Amino acid sequence: MGIELNTPETADLGRALAALREWQSDDAPMQLHPGDLGWFWRFGADATAAAVRTWSQDGRVLAFGFLDGDDVLRVTTAPERLHDAALAERMAADIADPERGVLPAGKVNVEVPTGAALHDHLAAIGWGTDEAWTPLRRDLTAPVEDPGLRIETAGPGQAELRAGLHRSAFEGSTFSADHWRAMASGPEYADARCLIGYDGPDAVAAVTVWSAGPGRPGIIEPMGVHADHRGRGHGKAVCVAAAAALRDLGASSALVCTPSTLTGAVATYRSAGFEPLPERLDRHREG
Template sequence: MAIDMGWPGVDGLGDVVRVLGEWQHDGGPVQVHPGDVGWFWRFGAERTAQATRTWSRAGDVLAVGLLDGADLLRLAFAPEALRDEELARQVAEDVSAPERGVLLEGKVYIEAPAGALVQDLLLRGGWESGEPWTPLRRDLGAPVPDPGVRVEAIGPEQAHEWAAVLRASFDGSTFTDERWHAMAAGVPYTGARCLVVRNEQGEAVAAVAVWPAGEGRPGLIEPMGVHRAHRGHGYGRAITAAAARALQEVGSSSVVVCTPSSNVGAVATYQSAGLERLPEKRDLYRDAP
C-alpha cells in the first residue's frame, strides 16, 4: 500500500503524541519524543500542528516529522519501520522536494534516528553529514541521589520565575510567561513538570522541564538551563538530578537528553549527574544552490 504524507491538524496532535510515546523504548534510538512536541507547544496548538508531518500506510502512522524552525526537520519512526524501504524512499522524496511543502529551498537540515534507512538514502541523494550531537541516558531502575538543594515544582503562579531563569540561561531567548502557559495547556504536558532550583536566598537559579512518555518508557529533559549569574555552583548537576528523580516518580524507565557535542559544558553537566554518553549522531544537511 502507498505511503501518504499528511498534516494532522490540531485535532490530530493527540494521536501524534500517543504514537511518539509508544515508539520510545530503552533499546531503541533517541528520536523525537512527546516532550519535543510539548516544548514546541509553547508557540501554541495551531503552530504546532502546522509544524507536524506524518507518514502513514493504511491509516497507521509510521513516521512523524517536527519542523523545529524553518530549516530543520526532526524525524521519528515506528521501531518496526526504521528500515522500511518504501517508507524511507517516500520520506526522502518528500523532504528533498521543496514543492512538497516540508522543507523549503536553501540550506536545510534533517535529524533522523540512528539506524534509519532514510539517512542512507539521503546521503546517496547528495545530502551531507552535519553537526554531531551527543545523546545521554540514565537508567532509573536504581535510586537517584537527592540533589542536595531546594527543588520546587512550578505551577501557573510561578511561571514568571521559570520563564525568567530560562531567558537568563540562553542567549537570545525570548521565552515569556505566556509561552509557559501555552506549553502547559498542551496535550503532552499531562504528567510533565517544570522544576526550579532555589539558592539559599530563595532565588530561582536553574530550571528544567521533564516529559514522561508513559510508565516504563524513557522520559525527556527539554530544556534545562542555569541562570548565567549563578553558574559554577553545581546547580546544573542538581537540577538534572532533580529531573531524573521527578521522572522516576512517575514511572519512567530512564531519562534521556540530546545536546550538540560542541556544547561541552552541557555534556559534562549531564555526565556529572549520572547520565552516560551514547554514540554520537549527526544531522544531515543540503545546501541548495
C-alpha cells in the first residue's frame, strides 16, 4: 500500500498523538511536540483534529502535520523517516497542491526539522527559506535551582488570572478563561502544568510546560511576563520554574523555540540555563 494523506477524525486523533509522543527524543532536531497540539486545544477538540494532517502507510503514521493558523504548517516525521526521499517527495507534492487540503494557495510557510529530506524536496519545487528560529535546550539531569519567585500551579480557580497574565504579556491576545478550561480538558494536559510566578502579592509571570512522558524532552509553550512587571528578571525566574516542573514530570530536557529576531527572549532563556541550538529556517512559498 502507498503513502496516504489523512485528516483524522476527532475520535482518531489519539493514535496520531501517541505516535508524535513516541518520536520525541533528545537525539532528534527540534521538532513538532505534543505540547504544541496541547496549547492549540484551547480552541477545542474538533478544531484541533481539523488542523492535523497525517501521512501513513499500512496503518502506521509516518509523518504528522499541524496547521498552526491558516498559512503555517508545522511538520515532523518518524525518526527513521527523516531522510526518506519517497516520503518527502509525497509530502512536498501534497503540501504544494492547494487542492489536496494541506495548505491554501498563496503565501504559506512550512516548519520542517533541520536536516529533513523535505527541505530538499520543497527547495526543488521553488520554495525558499524564511524566518529564522532559535531553539534552546536545558538538560534536566541535575536538580534545578530555586527560581527566586513564589510559584503556584494554576488550576480552574486561577483560570481567569492565568488568562489575564497571558493577554498582558502578548498584545492582541484573546486568550480567555474558557480557552484555558478547554486546553486543560485536552488529553495532553495530563502531562502539563500552568505555573504562575508571584513577586510578593503580585502575579507577574506565567508559563505552561508540556511533557511527552518520562525520559523525553518537554517544551515551554507559552511563557510571558505581565506588561507592568518587565525588566525585573521575572522571565528568567519563571523559565527556571518551568524547567523544574518538567524535571518533576520526568522530562529529560526542556526545549523552547523563539524567533531569532527576538533577541531579548533568546537572552532570557539563556539566562535561565537554556543553551541555543543551531538556527532553524522555515520553508516559504511566495504565492
